[in-house]
């Protein structure tokens with residue numbers, strides 16, 4: 358059973374058109390929760406407990422993206438549009454964890470959506486030592502982190518290192534349904550670096566979370582003997598008529614810092630979502646790179662985002678896709694009623710601001726309480742009838 362908490366109606370307010378910066382698509386969101394500057398976790402909990410008793414909180418979880426910690430002076434991003442506060446991001450991670458730990462109830466888990474340290478660490482030969490610094494902060498969280506691998510994980514480390522590191526959280530996978538299911542729903546090939554990094558877990562009855570590997574195909578890893586390299590090479594030859602060595606734009610999102618999905622992973626995802634459909638679950642899928650062109654700028658989309666989107670949209674169980682990678686953040690509600698939320702990047706949050714959130718999960722909706730640059734949102738589930 359869940360805990361009887363409910364959002365105060367006063368907390369949920371309709372956004373005005375001015376706040377939206379003009380007319381937003383009507384189906385974009387039914388309601389939005391304005392960020393409450395300076396509201397600390399205890400005050401937030403008090404507001405949540407001003408319940409009218411009509412709604413029961415099932416559980417909550419934390420979300421954070423693109424920490425990209427490095428012991429380096431602040432500098433502009435590659436486009437010269439926003440500052441990156443490399444050292445400060447560790448302080449922000451620390452304060453996010455402090456806030457989550459004060460929440461009542463504590464979030465059941467945290468989704469760390471990838472790019473935990475920056476690629477500058479590879480050049481500075483500080484990858485391992487600074488990853489340890491970040492993981493030391495994360496150990497202070499009173500709930501498990503689920504770590505997604507983004508492009509910066511692959512700039513800093515090879516897949517074998519990642520597989521044997523604390524960034525591999527596959528041990529948190531739900532293995533309980535394997536025996537009863539007729540199809541293979543787990544990805545147990547932990548020791549095989551050619552295997553994609555993806556798994557699923559169920560934190561609450563009839564809810565499932567699915568991590569997907571948006572760098573299953575990529576040009577970051579250069580192991581020419583690997584099955585991944587060969588599949589990437591074939592994918593690009595067919596799709597973009599380019600080899601990984603001569604990779605140039607085919608579409609705006611065919612860029613080296615994005616990646617794609619191999620056939621095995623898409624088939625696995627399809628099987629798993631079929632199980633969830635039959636089991637009448639609600640499913641949140643999450644990965645590093647966005648997969649909907651309206652959820653943020655096209656340059657940050659997965660290469661074959663259409664293939665992944667088609668799988669998600671074929672299953673009524675899917676209610677939300679969470680990503681990072683595009684530090685500006687973004688949102689859209691797609692034509693099938695799936696919410697696509699791109700979380701704002703922590704590394705581009707200046708001192709005095711922030712970028713993380715807590716998602717409160719109810720029977721009919723999820724409510725994202727964003728801090729700082731992270732927008733608060735109410736995400737009603739699509740009907741799965």
Ligand SMILES: [Zn+2]
Nearest residue numbers: 472507508682
């Ligand atoms: Zn990224």
